[in-house]
Amino acid sequence: MEAFLTPELAATAGLWVGLIISLMLFSLLLGDNRPARLGQYLLVGAGLAYAVALAWRSVLLPRLFLPLREEPGDWQLWLPLLLGALLLLAGIERVVRQGSPAGPWRVLHTLGALPLALITGVAMSVGVIGAWQGTLWPQFSRAVVTGFPWTSPPAALINGVLMLLITSGVLVHLRSRPGFLAQQPPLLRGLLRGWAWIGARGLWLAAGVLFARLLLSRLTLTIAELEFLIARLQQTELGQWIGALWQQIVG
Amino acid sequence: MATLICPHCGMANRAGSNFCNNCGAHLRAEEPPLPPDVESAGEAHAAPEAHHPGGHDAPAADEADASAEWLAEQPWLRTGNEDDAQEHEEHDAKSSLPYPGSGRLVTGVQGLLPPLNLSSDGVTASPLAPAPSPFTGNDADAVQRLMGRTPTPAAAGMPAIPDTGAASARKALRLPWLFWLLGLVLLLPLLFRISGPVGAPRAWPGVTAAYLTVEDVARNSTVLAYWAYDPAVAGELDQVALPIMRHLINREAQIAVVSTVPGGPATARRVTAAAFYGNEPRSEGVNFSAERLQIADRMLLQNVYLPGGAAALPLVGQDIMAAVGGADNLSAPERVLPAEKPALVVLFAAQAEDVQSWLELVQPQFHADVAVIAATGAGADPMLRPYLDSGQLNGLVSGFDGGYAYADLLNRSRLPDEVQRLRTRLVTQNWGQIALLGVILLSNLAVLLGGRRES
Numbered sequence: 082m083e084a085f086l087t088p089e090l091a092a093t094a095g096l097w098v099g100l101i102i103s104l105m106l107f108s109l110l111l112g113d114n115r116p117a118r119l120g121q122y123l124l125v126g127a128g129l130a131y132a133v134a135l136a137w138r139s140v141l142l143p144r145l146f147l148p149l150r151e152e153p154g155d156w157q158l159w160l161p162l163l164l165g166a167l168l169l170l171a172g173i174e175r176v177v178r179q180g181s182p183a184g185p186w187r188v189l190h191t192l193g194a195l196p197l198a199l200i201t202g203v204a205m206s207v208g209v210i211g212a213w214q215g216t217l218w219p220q221f222s223r224a225v226v227t228g229f230p231w232t233s234p235p236a237a238l239i240n241g242v243l244m245l246l247i248t249s250g251v252l253v254h255l256r257s258r259p260g261f262l263a264q265q266p267p268l269l270r271g272l273l274r275g276w277a278w279i280g281a282r283g284l285w286l287a288a289g290v291l292f293a294r295l296l297l298s299r300l301t302l303t304i305a306e307l308e309f310l311i312a313r314l315q316q317t318e319l320g321q322w323i324g325a326l327w328q329q330i331v332g
Numbered sequence: 333m334a335t336l337i338c339p340h341c342g343m344a345n346r347a348g349s350n351f352c353n354n355c356g357a358h359l360r361a362e363e364p365p366l367p368p369d370v371e372s373a374g375e376a377h378a379a380p381e382a383h384h385p386g387g388h389d390a391p392a393a394d395e396a397d398a399s400a401e402w403l404a405e406q407p408w409l410r411t412g413n414e415d416d417a418q419e420h421e422e423h424d425a426k427s428s429l430p431y432p433g434s435g436r437l438v439t440g441v442q443g444l445l446p447p448l449n450l451s452s453d454g455v456t457a458s459p460l461a462p463a464p465s466p467f468t469g470n471d472a473d474a475v476q477r478l479m480g481r482t483p484t485p486a487a488a489g490m491p492a493i494p495d496t497g498a499a500s501a502r503k504a505l506r507l508p509w510l511f512w513l514l515g516l517v518l519l520l521p522l523l524f525r526i527s528g529p530v531g532a533p534r535a536w537p538g539v540t541a542a543y544l545t546v547e548d549v550a551r552n553s554t555v556l557a558y559w560a561y562d563p564a565v566a567g568e569l570d571q572v573a574l575p576i577m578r579h580l581i582n583r584e585a586q587i588a589v590v591s592t593v594p595g596g597p598a599t600a601r602r603v604t605a606a607a608f609y610g611n612e613p614r615s616e617g618v619n620f621s622a623e624r625l626q627i628a629d630r631m632l633l634q635n636v637y638l639p640g641g642a643a644a645l646p647l648v649g650q651d652i653m654a655a656v657g658g659a660d661n662l663s664a665p666e667r668v669l670p671a672e673k674p675a676l677v678v679l680f681a682a683q684a685e686d687v688q689s690w691l692e693l694v695q696p697q698f699h700a701d702v703a704v705i706a707a708t709g710a711g712a713d714p715m716l717r718p719y720l721d722s723g724q725l726n727g728l729v730s731g732f733d734g735g736y737a738y739a740d741l742l743n744r745s746r747l748p749d750e751v752q753r754l755r756t757r758l759v760t761q762n763w764g765q766i767a768l769l770g771v772i773l774l775s776n777l778a779v780l781l782g783g784r785r786e787s
Contacts, residue, residue: 110512204642305570
């Protein structure tokens with residue numbers, strides 16, 4: 082098998098498979114079609130299969146089953162195995178039961194909720210604490226501490242004033258529902274409306290910057306893919322033949 | 333009207349789909365024509381705010397108009413009761429499933445990019461449906477017209493107009509052509525190897541700081557690399573990761589890779605091998621041999637997949653050996669990760685969320701002892717700037733231009749082939765940006781002129 086599947090052959094096969102699947106996915110530009118769907122399913126399937134193999138090779142086997150064989154009495158190893166088995170059984174029940182009403186096996190589905198609840202609870206608590214200690218508090222501290230003393234250079238002063246104006250403007254804009262504005266005195270209403278106007282423009286500007294950078298990211302990705310395909314195609318005999326033909330045409 | 337119910341499994345699919353998202357059945361072949369009364373009834377249900385029957389009192393109507401106008405200006409706030417119609421549609425779609433919980437088994441698989449939805453009006457959310465469109469009301473109408481689609485009555489605020497052949501023909505015309513033209517603009521410099529004029533990519537703040545942070549690391553220090561990208565986005569991220577990995581190898585750093593993405597470890601060793609041999613991972617071709625990958629394995633202290641996603645990250649901060657314990661470096665078992673804190677952390681991530689997760693869950697446990705730099709995609713850059721300003725990140729390298737600027741700082745003599753390839757890539761990038769700017773400008777002009785003509 083190893084003699085047959087040489088690295089060179091694997092690389093060439095990878096090139097053609099990659100090229101064909103890329104074209105299948107690009108065909109989505111012509112509308113929804115079977116090759117495009119097949120390409121997506123192949124990608125998802127291959128990705129999941131790889132994840133399963135990796136989880137077995139680098140997690141389940143070395144961190145669960147091999148230690149369990151050495152120390153069968155260790156309950157700390159049996160607990161994750163039990164929880165994992167419950168989750169797996171719930172998944173199997175769901176796959177097997179597809180298309181039929183829930184029966185007595187529904188209990189597996191319910192038991193599967195236990196590990197899921199554990200995972201969700203841990204993830205939520207970790208996430209909330211992390212958001213506080215890693216984002217909310219440091220960013221708030223930074224905003225409060227920064228300030229801008231009146232002796233700052235003009236550029237820093239303008240920057241600070243703009244930041245304050247736009248931040249507060251966004252808050253006013255998000256708060257200023259029509260009913261809320263109507264309740265304010267005329268002078269304050271005008272002021273708030275103007276402030277909210279600045280905030281709205283600030284929001285649009287931020288969204289524009291986000292969109293532009295995202296577009297740039299996708300552009301780079303597309304260029305890299307096209308470049309990769311062209312470069313790899315040029316390494317094949319077919320690519321060299323097309324290149325020679327092209328040279329004759331262009332001169 | 334804008335959803336297609338699968339005749340096979342009953343799943344509601346997005347309008348325009350040819351195949352069911354749930355069972356894959358062909359939707360067009362068995363699509364029964366809707367009687368006109370059913371169609372109009374559906375529209376009345378989908379857009380109750382578009383019709384203003386006389387009879388309700390004027391202040392209430394004014395209040396509703398003002399509220400709708402306010403919401404049209406702030407579509408990102410449409411998450412509450414305003415979206416009742418859409419929620420009802422989602423509920424209908426769910427209740428149309430044959431039994432509870434019989435929806436899609438796997439959704440949101442990482443690496444697949446959801447398509448941009450140009451209008452959410454009347455489109456039922458399906459498991460694969462993208463987020464609601466930011467375009468609503470007149471904006472949606474204008475965008476739909478621009479893209480050659482017939483505006484939905486809900487968006488245009490008018491009674492239903494039966495779809496004609498002319499409208500269908502127009503529907504398939506403009507958007508694909510736009511993509512084809514953009515693709516052509518990108519292909520031209522690549523095919524003809526156009527390498528000038530190039531200009532210089534912008535070196536955003538944070539690149540030099542990242543370079544200096546790596547430069548400050550003592551030789552033979554342990555560097556922890558959090559690898560949060562896989563081959564799906566390697567086209568962009570490799571260009572950012574490669575110069576940093578080269579720099580780390582030059583500094584003789586002992587690199588340990590931890591990844592929460594299944595494809596992360598394989599990508600890491602491919603990039604490490606390429607950085608070591610001075611090549612690009614995606615242009616290696618058949619010369620990218622197994623021997624080279626094995627050498628990359630030996631260069632890395634650890635290269636492990638950490639299951640559990642962000643929830644497992646705090647363990648890395650508490651006890652890194654417990655986090656990666658058991659999953660030894662199979663190719664080089666003699667190389668053991670030291671228990672002390674690393675000298676530097678490098679975050680290779682396509683999404684801003686991965687960097688945020690690290691800064692929120694792991695970095696507080698390292699305190700300020702451990703420097704951290706991020707190498708990300710261009711799209712993540714604006715979200716991470718505040719972390720750079722607050723000092724939580726010591727450096728930030730993002731996107732093609734960030735990688736290019738970092739490689740310039742390395743001051744490595746480049747081979748003529750590499751210079752030619754980089755110049756061509758830069759020209760292509762410039763052409764693409766100019767084309768996109770042109771599309772945006774022309775689109776705005778078309779909307780502006782179209783609006784004037786209609787008024």
